[in-house]
Amino acid sequence: MTNTDRIFGEDIFFNFIEVPFSEIDQRGDLVSQIRSRTLDGFIMKNVYSLDEVSDIKNFLSNLDESEFMPTPSGKIFPAPFAIITNTEEKLDSYYRKLARFDNYKTSHDVVGKLMTKLDSFFKKVAKNYQVSIPFNKIKDKEVAPGTFRMFFPGMGGLHVHCGNLFQAQSMFYYSLIKNNIDMNDQLSYFVVLQQPEAGGELTIYNMLWDKVKRKESPENNEFVIDDSGNFIYVKDVPSFAVKPKPGDVLVFSGGPIWHRVEDIKGAIPRITFGGFLNFSKGGSELYYWS
Numbered sequence: 001m002t003n004t005d006r007i008f009g010e011d012i013f014f015n016f017i018e019v020p021f022s023e024i025d026q027r028g029d030l031v032s033q034i035r036s037r038t039l040d041g042f043i044m045k046n047v048y049s050l051d052e053v054s055d056i057k058n059f060l061s062n063l064d065e066s067e068f069m070p071t072p073s074g075k076i077f078p079a080p081f082a083i084i085t086n087t088e089e090k091l092d093s094y095y096r097k098l099a100r101f102d103n104y105k106t107s108h109d110v111v112g113k114l115m116t117k118l119d120s121f122f123k124k125v126a127k128n129y130q131v132s133i134p135f136n137k138i139k140d141k142e143v144a145p146g147t148f149r150m151f152f153p154g155m156g157g158l159h160v161h162c163g164n165l166f167q168a169q170s171m172f173y174y175s176l177i178k179n180n181i182d183m184n185d186q187l188s189y190f191v192v193l194q195q196p197e198a199g200g201e202l203t204i205y206n207m208l209w210d211k212v213k214r215k216e217s218p219e220n221n222e223f224v225i226d227d228s229g230n231f232i233y234v235k236d237v238p239s240f241a242v243k244p245k246p247g248d249v250l251v252f253s254g255g256p257i258w259h260r261v262e263d264i265k266g267a268i269p270r271i272t273f274g275g276f277l278n279f280s281k282g283g284s285e286l287y288y289w290s
């Protein structure tokens with residue numbers, strides 16, 4: 001594949017494509033192509049207009065600091081599911097943040113529009129599936145559909161990982177999901193709201209979960225450990241970069257493919273709204289969450 005300003009590197013060894021938003025009605029098979037491994041990822045360009053993106057950023061900049069939860073490289077809203085470590089106060093605190101987000105969907109048109117458009121986007125690119133947000137079985141409520149993620153300059157981006165590893169680390173949260181989701185090989189999605197002046201690209205490694213399932217620690221950003229116990233230094237692994245533009249939506253096979261977000265350079269934070277996707281065990285439904 002040839003380089004573009006959104007997908008670039010020496011060798012684009014996975015099947016990542018760009019699709020114009022105008023083709024969405026003809027591309028209802030995109031998600032099923034990822035499921036069948038004929039496609040590894042796609043950027044749908046300009047799903048959100050720059051005006052919509054700027055309205056969302058405006059909403060975020062007016063949010064009180066206390067709404068966000070700090071992360072090692074920035075902040076996030078609503079709370080990430082990793083905070084749910086018990087079914088009492090941690091689950092309550094997760095749902096308090098989610099209730100704030102839900103209120104904004106009705107009180108702030110921009111947030112409502114972000115979510116309605118995202119839902120209709122998934123329904124169009126996954127036209128063979130019934131699309132919904134999973135339920136937490138204790139609360140009998142939907143979990144978060146996605147989270148706003150801000151990455152600040154010089155704080156390291158997001159360390160090398162893959163979705164299957166996150167799954168393994170968040171077994172408790174997933175055990176509380178009511179729906180019958182097939183948890184293998186989840187997909188990742190994110191809407192880009194702001195790209196930094198430099199950095200912040202998603203590095204896609206030629207390295208898959210089938211042979212590499214471990215890290216020395218969640219923070220380690222230098223090497224991973226393969227199934228034979230060898231340290232694999234990521235600087236030695238072939239990679240290419242994916243850098244969608246504001247308003248684009250990226251969906252890719254983030255469960256099995258190891259990847260990371262590069263450190264942010266310059267003064268402007270990177271902002272995305274994103275989460276994960278996977279199918280029901282029977283294969284007729286698609287869920288999205290964060």
Ligand SMILES: O=C(O)CCC(=O)C(=O)O
Nearest residue numbers: 149188189190254272274
């Ligand atoms: O929101 C982002 O840019 C992070 C995406 C990511 O690395 C993932 O979904 O696994």
